[in-house]
Ligand SMILES: Cc1ncc(C[n+]2csc(CCOP(=O)(O)OP(=O)(O)O)c2C)c(N)n1
């Protein structure tokens with residue numbers, strides 16, 4: 001079954017506590033903002049292909065916090081080689097979730113390679129991820145949310161979603177401001193040093 005992206009993200013971000021969230025550009029950034037903008041959100045406004053690597057940096061810098069990257073299939077395909085680097089670093093507090101609508105939804109619903117046989121979880125597994133799955137049920141999303149918080153190892157999941165568009169929930173737009181907001185939330189006074 002294909003799931004609803006806003007319900008999936010709301011479930012993943014339930015009682016999120018210390019969870020740090022990076023969102024890939026476009027719809028994923030609007031999704032995490034619709035679930036509630038906080039200082040521990042880092043929505044990318046550009047940098048297509050960079051979301052997983054931003055997540056890796058945060059996970060290595062903040063090893064006691066769970067870090068979750070939520071991105072699109074198009075964005076992940078563009079940054080695919082980052083999966084190899086992440087699997088080599090193997091932070092146990094990082095989870096990468098792809099909201100896979102098999103399209104470049106934001107730019108007009110052009111089909112991506114996941115519509116034509118490319119399997120991102122198989123690619124993640126091939127890079128060395130211990131946990132990589134395809135999710136098609138909300139129950140599995142709830143289980144995934146719990147494992148993310150347990151920091152139970154590096155994991156990858158592709159969640160199959162419908163291609164529905166939602167009204168944009170726009171996060172703050174200034175990247176430097178967003179970065180500083182998160183640094184203050186994570187580091188307190190040290191953020192000014
Ligand atoms: C380098 C670069 N190429 C292309 C774009 C245009 N662009 C913005 S969002 C997007 C599609 C993203 O698709 P996906 O990650 O699958 O997210 P969806 O909208 O389907 O949820 C594209 C092609 C861009 N912003 N930057």
Ligand SMILES: [Mg+2]
Pocket residue numbers: 072073074099100101102103104105
């Ligand atoms: Mg997509």
